[in-house]
Amino acid sequence: MSDDKPEQPANITESLFEAPPMAEQERMIEAILFATNTPQTKLQIENRMPHGSDVAEAITRLRKRYDGRGVNLVRVGEAWAFRTAADLGFLMQKEQVETRKLSRAAIETLAIIAYHQPVTRAEIEEIRGVSVSSGTIDMLMELDWIKLGRRRMTPGRPVTFIVTQVFLDHFGLENARDLPGVKELRDAGLLDNRPPPGALQIPSDDPDRAEEQDDMFG
Amino acid sequence: MSDDKPEQPANITESLFEAPPMAEQERMIEAILFATNTPQTKLQIENRMPHGSDVAEAITRLRKRYDGRGVNLVRVGEAWAFRTAADLGFLMQKEQVETRKLSRAAIETLAIIAYHQPVTRAEIEEIRGVSVSSGTIDMLMELDWIKLGRRRMTPGRPVTFIVTQVFLDHFGLENARDLPGVKELRDAGLLDNRPPPGALQIPSDDPDRAEEQDDMFG
C-alpha cells in the first residue's frame, strides 16, 4: 500500500484480506446458491462471503451468465435461488404409462352398472352374490367410467351408479343400451360355459344344462 | 420433403420429431442434472430427453462450460452430477453434514474393498490379519458405500464385495481406477491375491477373477 493513496481507515478485519476478484465472487455465490436448501437473501450471502465482496454486483453478473440457460438464477421474494428454466419443466416429470388388466371384481361391477344402470350398490351385490368393496367403486369412479346417478326413491334413498361418457368412449359405445343382451351373447358364442374360477363347480359335461335348468325352474 | 433429397429411412419413432439443436440439448441436460441431487446415468438422462438427442456430446460440452466454475459437472462411475467445486467448501460450513466417525477397522475394510474389489470376506481378513466383524460390513452397507458383487466361482461360492456409486460420489471419484495410488499399488503387486506358500492354489481354478480385476482396474 503506497501512502500517497488516500485510503480510508478500514475496519481491521476487513482490511486484513482483500476481497477476491469479481469472477471468484461469482463462483462463490454460484456454489452457495447451488448448495443451500433455501433461497438466500443478499444479507445471508454476504455473511458467507469474504469481507468486501460486492454481492449485488456478483449476483447481477451471475444472473446474466445463466440467462437463457437450462437453469436460471431467480429472485424469490427478497432472496435468490437457482431454478430450472420453466420451459423445461416437462423434462422433470417423466410420464410412465403402465397398462393393467381390470380385476374380475371391477369388470363385473362395471358390467352390472352398464347393463342395469341406474343401479344401487345393494343391487350390484345381489347380482354378483358377493359384497362390492369401496375400493372397486372408487377405482371405477377414478377412472371416470362410472358416476353417481339419481338417488333411488326407496327407503334410505340409496345412491345409484351410472356409466359416463368416458366409459362409452373407451368401449366404443354410443349408448349403454347398445350392449348386447345375454341371448345375443350366447348366440355369438361369447357365453362361456366354464364355471368362473372360485365359483361353485358345475358339471361341465352338459352344454345344455343352463337351458334345462331354465326349463325346469323357469 | 423433396424427393431428390436422398433421405435415409430412419426409425419411425425417431423420425417423428427431430432432435432439438445441440445448444438446446445442453440446456435440457443442464436442467435435468441441476434438478436432481443424485448422479444420473446416461440412460436415465436419455429417457428424459427427446428422441435422437446426443447425450454424450451434450454432456461433454456442458462439462466444458462448467469447467472452473463454482459448480462443476462431475462424472460418478457411469453417471453425472453437478457438485460444488471442492475449493469452496469453506463457504458451506452450515451445509456440512456431521459424518459418522468411522472406526479404523471400517476405514481399512472400506479401502481394501475399494482397491481389491471384488473381494471376499476371507480375503479382507487375510489382508488385515484379523476377522472382520459383521458390524463393520453392515455399517458400510448401510452407508451404501459397498454392496454385494458376483459370487466367486470357488468352492463355497463366497460372496464378494464391491464399492457403490454412492461411494464414488462421496469421495469425488470418477471411477474406482481413480483411487489414489492404485496404479503404484498394482505395479508393486500389492493388489495381487497372493496365496500363502504351500496353500491350496485357489486362484488358478477361477478364470472369472482375472477378468473381474481387469474390468475394474484395466
Place this chain on the structure above:
Amino acid sequence: MVEQTSPDGTDAVLDATQARIASEALLIDVDGYEGPLDLLLTLARTQKVDLRKISVLALAEQYLSFVDRAKTLRIELAADYLVMAAWLAFLKSRLLLPVDPQEDGPSGEELAAHLAFQLERLEAMRRAAAKLMARDQLGRDFFARGLPEDTGVKKTVVYKATVLDLMQAYARLKTKDSFAPLHYAERDSVLTMEQALERMKSLMGHALEWSDLSQFLPDGWSDDPKKRRSATAASFAAALELVKNGSLEIRQSDTFAPIELRKKGI
C-alpha cells in the same frame, strides 16, 4: 541399515535398547493392536528399514521375545498371538537350519517372503485408506444441490378392458344367476323335498307290497312334465331318506326299470 552395519556394535546396542523400550510400550497397550499381523507390522517399523528389506528372522525374534516378556509379566495374550508365536518359531527354525532336500513343503525363504509381503500389503492398504479419507468428501468439501427439484416419475396406470371383457363378465354373472336359488321365480311347479317327505310318510303305511315310485306322486303332478320331474326327484330323495332311517325298502331291477318301494319289516 547404518545401525545394523555399524562395526563397533554400539548402534546395535542402542537399537536393541530402543527395541526393548518399544516392546515394553507395546505390552502396555497390547489391547490396542488388531491382532498379531498388526503387532508384527509395528515391530517391523522398529527395524527402520523399507519393509521390502525387512529381516524376517529378526522380526520373528522380536515377536518371540515380546511374547516371552508378556509371559513373564503374566499378561494374558489372546490365542492368535500364541499361534503366531508358534508359527514364527517354526519359521525361525526353518530359516536357521540348513535346507533338508528330503523335506517337502515351502522353504523358510518362501514363508518369510510371504510374511514380508503380507506386512507390506497391510501397510500399503493403511496408507491407501488414509489417502482415501483425506480426499474431498461430499457433504464436507463439496456439495450436491441443496434444493433438489421434483424429478419423480409420474406413473399413470391405464386399465385395459374391452367391450368383450365387459360382455363376458356380464354373461358370466347372468349364467350364475340362473343357478341362484333366490331366483326360483315360479315355485308352484316345484315339489320340495320337505313336502315329498311329508307325503311319503303318510302313504308309507299302505306300501305293504312293492309299488312303483310314480304312485306316490301327488295328484295332478303326473301330467305336466315339469311338475312330474320335480315331484319324482323330490319323492325319490324323500324315499332315500326313509330308507336311510330304516322305515322303507327300495329296489330297481335294472337300469331305467321302475323304482319300487315298500314298507320295511314285513
